[in-house]
Amino acid sequence: MNRASLLRLAHRALRLGPADLERHATARRVLCPAVPYRAQPALYPAGALERITALSPWRDRDTEWALIEGRGGEHAATEALEIPDVVLATGWLYRKGARARVGLGDSRPGQRLPPRRELPDAHLVATWTGADFFGNFMQDSLALEMLPPEGAPRIGAPVKPYQHAPGYRALLDLPQPEMPQHVLIRRLTLYRDFAQNALKVERYRRLRARLRAALGPGQPPAGIFLRRGGTGSERLLTNEAALTAYLAGLGFDILDPEALTPAEIARRALDAPVVVAVEGSHLGHAIYTLAEAGAFLVIQPPDRFAMPYKEFADCMEMRFGFVLGRAEPGGFAVDLDDIAQMLDRLL
Known part of the structure; x- marks a missing residue:
């Protein structure tokens, strides 16, 4: 009992x-006091916000729009x-x-x-x-x-x-x-x-350094694409094959985390300048591998918009962009022209 x-x-x-x-x-x-912070606006194609039909059930409009607009605020104390x-x-x-x-x-x-x-x-x-x-x-x-x-x-x-x-x-x-x-x-x-305050940033940096010490130097890819896989809430990118073919042509490494070990993922992703992925927890594979001042390009489902990785990008002084998918039967599709435009702006 x-x-x-x-x-x-x-x-x-x-x-x-x-x-x-x-x-x-x-x-x-108090291990780290509350401090004010400034943030950068997210980058996105013209007209993207009009495609949002719903937010993630874990997020709210005020939080998301503050992240989109790059409003400052105060990091809470640790x-x-x-x-x-x-x-x-x-x-x-x-x-x-x-x-x-x-x-x-x-x-x-x-x-x-x-x-x-x-x-x-x-x-x-x-x-x-x-x-x-x-x-x-x-x-x-x-x-x-x-x-x-x-x-x-x-x-x-x-x-x-x-x-x-x-x-x-x-x-x-x-x-x-x-x-x-x-x-x-x-x-x-x-x-x-x-809070994503200075004490949290210091620990992120230590973890990123530990990962690099464990792996040793390597040759970074032009970028990485992380497949979402079959776990978690369904967010089906219906034209993923066309997207990955396009990115592979640019020199991106296409990673399927479910088929790889952490060491394999980290080795292939290490110091990539940009990660492209549908929004979701699998983006966690990039937070310790992405290059310093790297960039996130997140493909947002129109009916489940969320920007939790913008908070990480802001505190680590990384760039953040997103594109909005277009609803299709069984999922959503991404415009490859939007991807090309955003990569030009982020890199």
């Missing part, structure tokens, strides 16, 4: 204590919160009436759990986004694992069985943290680390 979940329900019924886990923190340290007596049960944290999801797993009171262990101290290096999406695992979770001090006890939470996770961990020298299924942590350090 999940006693922590049952106890939470009792606390909520009696309105005892805050429901927000962060409000249970007894100490809070903080470490110390919270006493927290239970981690599968992918959920519990303390009294508070609960927070940090990984995959059930939260029903009646679920079967192994006997509860106890840890005096632990630093959580897991995010629910990284548990659900490969792109967030690459961008958020791996960077978070570099945040605890040297030698600090790190723990994770269950994630999807990503095909490429073990290989990237080997390349980046990031062993998988322990993932206890049921544990009471007497002092948990929980990190607020979602």
Whole structure:
């Protein structure tokens, strides 16, 4: 039985204590202060925005248009919160009436759990986004694992069985943290680390350097195209064969990540000046391999527009462009003239 979940329900019924886990923190340290930032507008063909019919269910119009227009703003602080007596049960944290999801797993009171262990101290290096999406695992979770001090006890939470996770961990020298299924942590350090601030950029740069040290020098391609593959939400590019033939003629390496190991992907993509791909988590293969000041050219489905990689491109001072597909039966097609125009503008 999940006693922590049952106890939470009792606390909520009696309105005892805050429901927000962060409000249970007894100490809070700022690791990187909030700072204002400036951004560059995204590049796109004339008339592209008129083709957008819907956004990704995970995004909102204000966020997307701020990224398109390159509006500035403020990066939130990165903080470490110390919270006493927290239970981690599968992918959920519990303390009294508070609960927070940090990984995959059930939260029903009646679920079967192994006997509860106890840890005096632990630093959580897991995010629910990284548990659900490969792109967030690459961008958020791996960077978070570099945040605890040297030698600090790190723990994770269950994630999807990503095909490429073990290989990237080997390349980046990031062993998988322990993932206890049921544990009471007497002092948990929980990190607020979602902002693309200077501390996040420093960790991205360290991971990019580790990848290059692991691979050694190579000859960069003219660019890379990443096939989306069959996992995740369906986004079928109906004229992909014509697009890849065009890009191959320009010297691009056409990569099918599902058929390659991380070492093979990274070797072939290393220091490419531009990556072209349909929007999706598979773009995570490019964030540590793309050249310094490289460029993203993202093919957007008209009914699922999203720009999460623009946030990464901005903080890394990379260029970002997109084209909008045209709806067709069974998917969408991209205009090759739009691709040619955008490559000229980005390179």
